[in-house]
Amino acid sequence: xxxxxxxxxxxxxxxxxxxxxxxxxxxxxxxxxxxxxxxxxxxxxxxxxxxxxxxxxxxxxxxxxxxxxxxxxxxxxxxxxxxxxxxxxxxxxxxxxxxxxxxxxxxxxxxxxxxxxxxxxxxxxxxxxxxxxxxxxxxxxxxxxxxxxxxxxxxxxxxxxxxxxxxxxxxxxxxxxxxxxxxxxxxxxxxxxxxxxxxxx
Numbered sequence: 001x002x003x004x005x006x007x008x009x010x011x012x013x014x015x016x017x018x019x020x021x022x023x024x025x026x027x028x029x030x031x032x033x034x035x036x037x038x039x040x041x042x043x044x045x046x047x048x049x050x051x052x053x054x055x056x057x058x059x060x061x062x063x064x065x066x067x068x069x070x071x072x073x074x075x076x077x078x079x080x081x082x083x084x085x086x087x088x089x090x091x092x093x094x095x096x097x098x099x100x101x102x103x104x105x106x107x108x109x110x111x112x113x114x115x116x117x118x119x120x121x122x123x124x125x126x127x128x129x130x131x132x133x134x135x136x137x138x139x140x141x142x143x144x145x146x147x148x149x150x151x152x153x154x155x156x157x158x159x160x161x162x163x164x165x166x167x168x169x170x171x172x173x174x175x176x177x178x179x180x181x182x183x184x185x186x187x188x189x190x191x192x193x194x195x196x197x198x199x200x201x
Contacts, residue, residue, distance in 0.1 A: 025102035067101030103162030110136035
């Protein structure tokens with residue numbers, strides 16, 4: 001499956017943290033049930049493949065998920081929980097699956113949690129800074145992202161991890177995800193290496 005294949009390439013390159021945008025929150029609400037079933041079945045087969053392969057356990061890759069996973073069918077939710085449980089002790093590498101995820105919604109949910117904790121006297125409003133806000137995201141272990149590779153020829157970020165990609169380098173690839181090749185990844189990496197990152201300065 002493509003998830004395992006791409007993860008293997010990235011691990012070989014020494015990339016410790018990988019996030020795959022499986023399904024957006026907009027897709028969950030706007031795609032037809034038939035389309036969703038195809039995507040969710042693909043995810044189920046991909047997760048099953050990962051758990052039966054040595055790549056996750058030999059490389060000690062922890063699996064996490066962000067987004068509205070309650071939307072998922074019970075069988076897929078159970079498989080996702082099993083994936084998280086079986087890899088929860090791994091610390092050095094992280095595979096994050098963004099499922100029914102929206103960047104704006106994550107920021108809204110973080111703001112609500114901050115407001116709740118402020119109301120309950122758990123935080124001082126004057127102490128709220130970027131690091132404070134980060135702690136209220138779905139998964140505060142997702143660090144700022146160095147490189148975003150967008151497949152399918154689309155030239156947009158589609159509500160993906162808006163906070164975390166503030167200073168990311170963006171690479172747009174014509175290949176669709178199922179057709180994404182190792183040479184496409186190498187081209188993205190080479191493009192990234194040629195760029196000078198200024199981080200707003």
